Amino acid sequence: MTSxxxxxxxxxxxxxxxxxxxxMNCMRCGFCLxxxxxxxxxxxxxxxxxxxRIALMKAVVDGLIEPDEEVERSLRLCLGCRACEPVCPSxxxxxxxxxxxxxxxxxxxxxxLHIRLVRKVVFAGLFPHQERMRKAASFLGWYQRSGLRTxxxxxxxxxxxxxxxxxxxxxxxxxxxxxELKNRPHRLNPDGSAKKRVAFFAGCLMDTMFMTTNDAxxxxxQLAGCEVIIPPxxxxxxxxxxxxxxxxxAKELAKRNIAxxxxxxxxxxxxxxxxxxxxxLEYGHLLKDDPAWRDRAAAFAARIKxxxxxxxxxxxxxxxxxxxxxxxxxxxxxxxxxVMKTAAAPRRLLQAIDGxxxxxxxxxxxxxxxxxxxxxxxxxxxxxxxxxKMEMAKQTKATTIVTANPGCLLQMKLGIERAGLxxxxxxxxxxxxxxxxxxxxxxxKEEERIRQTS
Amino acid sequence: MIPNEAKKRLxxxxxxxxYDDTKAGRLVYSYDATPQFQSLPDAVxxxxxxxxxxxxxxxxxEYRIPIVPRGSGTNLCAGTCPVEGGIALLFKHMNRIxxxxxENLTATVQPGVITLDLMKAVEEKGLFYPxxxxxxxxxxxxxxxSENSGGLRxxxxxxxxxxxxxxxxxxxxxxxxxxxxxxxxxxAGYDLTRLFVGSEGTLGIVTExxxxxxxxxxxxxTMLALYQDLEAAAxxxxxxxxxxxxxxxxxxxxQPTLEVVEDYARIGLPTDVKAVLLIEQDGPNEVVERDxxxxxxxxxxxxxxxxxLARSEEEAEALRTARRAALSALARLKPTxxxxxxxxxxxxxxxxxxxxxxxxxxxxxxxxxxGHAGDGNLHPTCPTDARNREEMERVEKAFEEIFAKxxxxxxxxxxxxxxxxxxxxxLEWKLxxxxxxxxxxIKQALDPNNIMNPGKVFAKSTRKRVVxxx
Ligand SMILES: Cc1cc2nc3c(=O)[nH]c(=O)nc-3n(C[C@H](O)[C@H](O)[C@H](O)COP(=O)(O)OP(=O)(O)OC[C@H]3O[C@@H](n4cnc5c(N)ncnc54)[C@H](O)[C@@H]3O)c2cc1C
Ligand code: SF4
Ligand code: SF4
Numbered sequence: 074m075t076s077x078x079x080x081x082x083x084x085x086x087x088x089x090x091x092x093x094x095x096x097m098n099c100m101r102c103g104f105c106l107x108x109x110x111x112x113x114x115x116x117x118x119x120x121x122x123x124x125x126r127i128a129l130m131k132a133v134v135d136g137l138i139e140p141d142e143e144v145e146r147s148l149r150l151c152l153g154c155r156a157c158e159p160v161c162p163s164x165x166x167x168x169x170x171x172x173x174x175x176x177x178x179x180x181x182x183x184x185x186l187h188i189r190l191v192r193k194v195v196f197a198g199l200f201p202h203q204e205r206m207r208k209a210a211s212f213l214g215w216y217q218r219s220g221l222r223t224x225x226x227x228x229x230x231x232x233x234x235x236x237x238x239x240x241x242x243x244x245x246x247x248x249x250x251x252x253e254l255k256n257r258p259h260r261l262n263p264d265g266s267a268k269k270r271v272a273f274f275a276g277c278l279m280d281t282m283f284m285t286t287n288d289a290x291x292x293x294x295q296l297a298g299c300e301v302i303i304p305p306x307x308x309x310x311x312x313x314x315x316x317x318x319x320x321x322x323a324k325e326l327a328k329r330n331i332a333x334x335x336x337x338x339x340x341x342x343x344x345x346x347x348x349x350x351x352x353x354l355e356y357g358h359l360l361k362d363d364p365a366w367r368d369r370a371a372a373f374a375a376r377i378k379x380x381x382x383x384x385x386x387x388x389x390x391x392x393x394x395x396x397x398x399x400x401x402x403x404x405x406x407x408x409x410x411x412v413m414k415t416a417a418a419p420r421r422l423l424q425a426i427d428g429x430x431x432x433x434x435x436x437x438x439x440x441x442x443x444x445x446x447x448x449x450x451x452x453x454x455x456x457x458x459x460x461x462k463m464e465m466a467k468q469t470k471a472t473t474i475v476t477a478n479p480g481c482l483l484q485m486k487l488g489i490e491r492a493g494l495x496x497x498x499x500x501x502x503x504x505x506x507x508x509x510x511x512x513x514x515x516x517x518k519e520e521e522r523i524r525q526t527s
Numbered sequence: 528m529i530p531n532e533a534k535k536r537l538x539x540x541x542x543x544x545x546y547d548d549t550k551a552g553r554l555v556y557s558y559d560a561t562p563q564f565q566s567l568p569d570a571v572x573x574x575x576x577x578x579x580x581x582x583x584x585x586x587x588x589e590y591r592i593p594i595v596p597r598g599s600g601t602n603l604c605a606g607t608c609p610v611e612g613g614i615a616l617l618f619k620h621m622n623r624i625x626x627x628x629x630e631n632l633t634a635t636v637q638p639g640v641i642t643l644d645l646m647k648a649v650e651e652k653g654l655f656y657p658x659x660x661x662x663x664x665x666x667x668x669x670x671x672x673s674e675n676s677g678g679l680r681x682x683x684x685x686x687x688x689x690x691x692x693x694x695x696x697x698x699x700x701x702x703x704x705x706x707x708x709x710x711x712x713x714x715a716g717y718d719l720t721r722l723f724v725g726s727e728g729t730l731g732i733v734t735e736x737x738x739x740x741x742x743x744x745x746x747x748x749t750m751l752a753l754y755q756d757l758e759a760a761a762x763x764x765x766x767x768x769x770x771x772x773x774x775x776x777x778x779x780x781x782q783p784t785l786e787v788v789e790d791y792a793r794i795g796l797p798t799d800v801k802a803v804l805l806i807e808q809d810g811p812n813e814v815v816e817r818d819x820x821x822x823x824x825x826x827x828x829x830x831x832x833x834x835x836l837a838r839s840e841e842e843a844e845a846l847r848t849a850r851r852a853a854l855s856a857l858a859r860l861k862p863t864x865x866x867x868x869x870x871x872x873x874x875x876x877x878x879x880x881x882x883x884x885x886x887x888x889x890x891x892x893x894x895x896x897x898g899h900a901g902d903g904n905l906h907p908t909c910p911t912d913a914r915n916r917e918e919m920e921r922v923e924k925a926f927e928e929i930f931a932k933x934x935x936x937x938x939x940x941x942x943x944x945x946x947x948x949x950x951x952x953x954l955e956w957k958l959x960x961x962x963x964x965x966x967x968x969i970k971q972a973l974d975p976n977n978i979m980n981p982g983k984v985f986a987k988s989t990r991k992r993v994v995x996x997x
Contacts, residue, residue, distance in 0.1 A: 097862035097913070101560045102855040103601045103665045107641070117619040119600075125555040132554050137565075143551030162791045162855035 079181050083140045086177040087133045092170065096131040099124065099165045105157035110440045111150050114457045120147045123157035123167055130174050140178065148174055150454055152447055153316050154407035154440035159414075168412070169358060172315055179318025196319045200277055200309045201326055210281035211251035218247075241449065244486035249284045261291055261301040268298035268387055272339040274330075274377075276349050277309035283479050289508040290345040290380055296511055297387040301343075306333035312352035315359065316445055327356045328366060331373045341378040345504055347409025347478040348445070353377045354413060379409060380504060381418035381477065389507075390425035393514035396506070400430045402471035403503075404462070404485060405438045406478035419477055419503050426510045432469040436462075441476075443484035456491070463488040466498075474500045529569045529614070533590045537572060537614075540582045545573040545620075556597065556615040557608070560662075561949055562863055563913055564605035568595060568615040575620045577695060577703060577734040584732065585701035587614065593981050594699075596728040598639065598670030601662040603866060604947025606674065606727050610982035616732065618669055624648055625735070631709045632740045633692060638669025638733050645738075654740040657684035660943070661851040669733050675725030677943040679776045679807075679847060682901030686943070688724045695735035696723055699974040709737055722969070727945050728980040730973050744809035747775070748819050749843035752804040752826040753797055753833045757781060757884070760802040761877035763829040764900045767806075768873060770825060772818050776807035777901030778850050779876075784897040784908075787856040792849035794842075800832065804900065805850055807843075853897050854906065860893075861910035867926050869933035870942030873903040882932045883907045890925040892918075904942035930956065951986035 105123040106112050112122035119125040126147055132138045148171065155168045184192070199205055257280065271294060279287050294301045311326035330353070334342055344350035357371035384390070401423055410416045416438070424431045442448055442458030466474055466488070474489070476482045485500035501509075529537070529548070538546045547553070548570040557567045569592070574580045587594050593613025600607045609615060618639030626635040627649055634649055634656065642663040649656050659678035660666055666676065672694070677686035693707030696719075706719040723730055754760040764777055780788065780803045789796040796803070804826065808818045823834045837843035858864040871879045880896060883905070887894035898905035907929055909922050930940045930953055940946075940953045955963050967985060970977075 094862050098858055100562065100855055100858040100864050101558055101600070102662065102858075103560065103599050104662075104852070104855055106599065106665050117617075119555040120551055122555075128555055128558060129551055138550045138554055141550060143549045147551060162852035163858035164791065164856075 076183070077139075079183060080139045080141065083177055083181045084133055084136070086181065087130070087140065087174070088136075090173055090177060091130060091134050092173070093134065095166055095170055096127060096134065098163050099127045099131075100163050101128070102162065105161050105167075108156045108160045110152060110154065110156065110442070110458050111454060114454060114461070115150075121150055123161075126151060127165065127167065127170065130170055145178060148178065150451060152407070152440050152442070152444040152458075154444060155411040156407060156438065156440060159411055168355075172320070175316070175318045176320040192317070192319075196314050196317065196322055200313060201322070203277055203280070203308055206277050206281045206309075207251070207254045210248045211254060213245070213282070214248040214250055217245075240487055240490070241483070244483055244490060246282060246483075248282050254281060254284060257303065257305075258291070259303050259305055261295055261303075263298045263300050264295050265298055267300045269341070269383075270300045270302070270339045271341045271343050271383065272302045272304065272334055272337050272376075274307060274310070274334075274342050274344045274349065274353065275303055276344070276346055278479055279346050279349070283482075283502070286345065286479075286502045286505055289502075289504045290343070293380065293384060293389070293504055293507055293511070294343065296392070297384055297389045299383075299387070302337055302339055304333045304337065308333075310349040310352045312348050313445055315352055320359075324359060324363070327359055327370065331356065331366070331369050334373060334376075335369060340376070341383055342373070342376045343378055343380050343383055345380045345477070345502070347379070347406030347413060347415075348480055350377055350379050351408035351412035377413075379413055379415045379418070379477070381422055382415055384507070385418045385421055390422050392511065393427075393518070394425055394507070394510035395427040395514040395517055396429060396510045397513075398428045398430070399473050400432055400469065400471045401473045401475055401506075402432050402434045402466055402469045403437060404434070404441055404466070404474055404476045404481055406476060406481050407438075407440045407444075409477050410438055419475070422503065422507060423475060426506070427514070428510075432471055434465045434469045434471070436465055441481050441484045441488070443480040445480060448484060448487070459484060459488045460491065463492040463494075467492065467494070472498055473506070474498060475503050475506055476500065477503045528612075529592060530590055533586055533592060534570070536586050537570070537583060540579050540586075541572055541574055545575070547571040553615075556600070556617075559600040559602050559605060559607040561603050561605040561608065561947070562865055564608040564610075564948060566608055566610050567612070568609040569612045571615045571617060573617040573619055577697065580616070580697045580732055580734050581701045581703050583614075583616070584697050584699060587978050588700050588976055591976055591978060593978050594732070595980050596669065596673070596732050598667030598673075599641075599662075599665045601666045602670065602674055602945060602947065603868065604674075604727075604941065604945040604949040606945055606947035606980070606983060608948060610948050613978070613981075618667060621734065622667075627652060627654070627740075628709065629654070632742075633709050633737050634740055635735065635737045636668050637735060638667060638672075640668045642666050642668060642671055649740055650743065653743050655743045656690065656738065656740055658687040658690055661854065663851075668736060668738070672724055672733055672736055673726060673728050674943070674945045677899065677902070677904065679778060679850065679899065681899055681904070681943075682777055683773045683775045688721065690739045691720055691724050691736060692739050693737040694720055694723055694733055696731040697734055698731045699976065699979050703734075704731075707737065725945070727947060727983055729970060729984055730979060732979075744775075745811050746815050747807060747809040747840075747843070748815050749776075749805070749807045749837040749846060750819060750823065751833075751835050751837070751846065752806060752823070752831040753800040754802040754804070754829075754831055755800055756830060757802045757880055758877045759829045759831070760804055761880050761900070763804060763826050763831065764876055765874050766825050766829065767822050768901070770821065772808075772821060774806055774818065774822065774901060775809045776805060776847075778805040778898070779803070779900035779905070780805070780850065780853060780897040781895055783860070783893065783895040784853050784857065787859045788849045788853050790859060791852055791856040792845065794845045794849055796849065797833075804831075805846055850897075854908065857895055857908050857910055861912055863911050863913040864908060865911060865922055865926070866906055866908040867929060868904070868906055868941045868944040869929055869938060870902070870904045871933050871936045871938035873901065875936040875938065876900055876903055876905070879903075879905060879933065879936060879938070883929060886925050886928050886932070890921040892921060892925055894925070899942075902942070903938065946984045948983055951984055954984065954986065
């Protein structure tokens with residue numbers, strides 16, 4: 074609960090900080106409603122729609138209502154998937170409004186001690202520090218490998234955790250060992266002659282828990298003919314902070330990344346996680362009020378590109394690619410699609426693989442319900458959205474679900490578990506499948522050669 | 528305020544989860560797509576079936592609580608703005624397509640069905656439901672019926688009215704009546720169906736509708752004609768019709784509208800011409816071929832700088848989608864977007880367009896114009912800023928002149944958006960005192976306590992655009 078005095082402070086901050094023009098830009102046409110997952114899954118509650126949320130934010134600014142529990146709930150239940158943005162004819166930048174509103178509320182809210190602690194650990198203690206991320210990851214790895222996991226699962230200790238955390242524990246990937254995590258490369262040469270020089274944004278989670286996917290990404294870039302620079306000074310993108318109401322921390326992280334990349338003579342800064350990429354792309358907006366950083370941020374953002382776009386540009390899909398025959402469907406990462414506007418490239422790459430029968434699922438562009446830590450804090454809504462997604466995935470009869478963002482990947486794994494499909498369906502990151510296909514084609518060629526010479 | 532006793536009884540009927548009187552819960556039903564109108568309902572109620580609607584009506588009638596039926600709140604006449612409070616009545620639970628009768632070519636639906644969902648469902652059976660308001664992706668059939676909405680196909684196929692065969696309506700006193708039915712012919716007594724169509728929720732609550740379907744036209748073609756002269760485009764429209772061609776669609780967009788639409792849709796619309804006509808014909812192959820050729824010739828003879836056919840159905844659909852988004856896209860220009868809905872006989876379009884431009888110049892305003900040129904229904908739209916009081920005054924005056932001009936040319940103050948709270952002050956211009964009195968007599972007979980959507984259609988005062996909050 075937020076006290077009356079806190080509400081008054083929040084209201085004042087709304088009046089000072091919310092972009093009034095942007096709020097007025099919404100002409101309340103409702104075109105965004107059918108695209109909003111929370112509107113649909115809540116049984117068409119206007120308060121759970123973009124139009125409703127904008128109206129609530131505006132009403133707080135106008136002093137028509139206080140930012141009470143209902144207002145907070147509405148903003149909390151938003152996935153931040155931004156599916157409402159591309160369909161909005163008026164071009165309302167809903168994501169920016171939401172980010173600002175959430176930041177204001179988070180900064181003024183008296184949260185219970187344990188939540189504050191968790192937030193502090195996650196936002197300030199862990200994510201900004203790559204060494205600590207590695208330590209945490211290696212602890213997780215130790216947990217997974219030492220037999221403790223088996224013990225914990227067997228003894229039912231997990232039941233002490235809320236259901237949403239329990240589910241998550243089951244689908245976490247097997248993380249690399251501390252040793253594997255330590256020596257990350259800083260530069261890689263292309264296979265053959267260099268077509269492009271690019272930098273790779275390694276991310277924090279991606280470079281720990283999903284290290285193999287990062288390795289695969291760099292490998293693909295090499296195969297496609299890129300010289301790859303991986304500046305060691307980079308760090309967490311700050312998306313979690315920005316979306317979670319810790320904007321100031323997000324700005325610090327942004328500055329660190331801008332500084333880490335700006336001296337590099339590269340054409341693109343390549344990302345492989347839709348969530349991070351979209352946030353990096355918006356550094357210009359994040360730092361718009363900081364004259365010393367604004368232009369540097371915009372220049373940084375202009376070079377951000379998703380791996381799939383880079384690969385298509387370099388003609389990767391014309392290389393031999395092969396996997397064992399399988400039916401594949403693709404789950405869009407919301408931020409990759411709605412903010413980075415990347416939807417065609419991943420599909421093009423998938424369709425280029427020999428052995429892949431690509432089947433589009435209905436509403437592939439609808440959020441999977443992962444949305445950062447949404448699935449942990451709003452499990453009920455998240456699972457409703459996920460179950461719909463799995464139903465659509467099932468209908469395609471796909472045996473492989475491909476995603477392009479770590480959060481979505483975990484969520485898909487969770488969905489597969491929930492739907493009882495672990496035996497027949499797998500979820501993979503696009504780049505992992507692409508590497509599998511490149512190596513598969515290589516192996517097939519090799520086999521062919523041996524057959525011919527013997 | 529809802530008396531406690533009434534609240535208790537309402538909750539008994541719909542269940543606590545379908546009754547909301549929290550501040551935020553009410554606020555999100557305090558508006559529709561009409562700029563600058565806002566006022567809070569006292570509660571939001573979502574019934575699950577006709578029986579519940581009838582009981583709600585009884586209670587509201589007893590306690591004199593206003594009922595504001597609400598589809599998706601996309602109307603542009605403040606029709607769902609609860610200007611006198613009361614309950615906002617939602618149809619989100621009543622959103623089933625009950626039957627598609629392929630033998631009688633009818634569809635029976637609940638009021639909360641989304642227009643596009645109905646269209647898709649009937650198309651799957653090779654049938655066609657023509658009324659297609661620009662908002663069809665989200666508007667409800669209940670809202671369409673109550674506003675008598677028209678759309679891009681209105682010229683050839685008519686408007687919602689022409690497709691409503693029968694209704695189930697809950698009256699203000701809770702009585703449930705049925706009008707019409709699946710029959711094509713029915714002259715038993717007054718035509719109550721037509722009375723309720725377009726009555727904007729002021730006479731009763733539509734709880735079920737039987738709609739007419741027609742066979743899907745064999746084929747469809749779309750083309751775009753570009754002009755460097757606004758009035759030449761308007762003349763082409765008159766000439767096409769004068770040549771006895773009734774195209775399925777004949778839409779008009781001026782240059783500022785084109786720019787914002789292209790900014791949204793990014794489909795490669797030209798933004799350097801003064802006007803565009805979006806033309807469509809459907810029907811048997813030979814007819815479509817012949818009509819399209821004739822229309823292209825007419826456009827060229829009226830100095831169209833280019834006339835081009837859409838190459839694929841995707842391209843055609845992109846064009847239509849872009850056109851439908853025109854109004855909302857105009858909101859890109861300025862914080863406030865005031866859209867109007869003046870309609871003239873189509874022979875007068877060129878004159879009306881010219882008049883709009885002159886009036887805009889006189890009041891130093893930017894007024895973009897687009898609309899359903901084929902049926903004379905124009906949407907002059909003024910991007911402005913409500914915070915600029917002085918400019919708002921000028922906007923108000925300019926639109927008054929535009930309405931006056933429309934009536935002078937034999938037109939009307941609204942062709943499809945309805946009267947609601949917004950046009951109420953102008954209705955008498957169109958109807959005269961006797962016309963108003965006749966309408967009031969009907970209202971009095973069906974809703975003596977004035978609980979059905981009060982404050983709409985009939986003006987209490989000459990109040991115009993204001994923000995009302997309770
Ligand atoms: C971008 C945009 C484009 C548009 N284009 C068009 C267009 O091309 N043509 C056109 O005609 N209109 C258009 N409109 C206006 C609007 O969309 C239509 O009037 C639409 O039919 C309203 O449907 P709704 O479900 O939103 O109804 P609402 O706006 O919720 O309600 C409209 C009226 O119907 C009443 N009502 C709703 N349901 C019932 C019911 N079950 N029983 C009794 N009364 C009821 C309400 O009280 C209100 O008076 C457009 C609007 C927008 C925002
Ligand atoms: S589509 Fe855009 S303008 Fe329309 S209601 Fe949604 S946010 Fe507002
Ligand atoms: S961001 Fe997603 S969940 Fe939030 S309002 Fe927009 S569409 Fe709905």
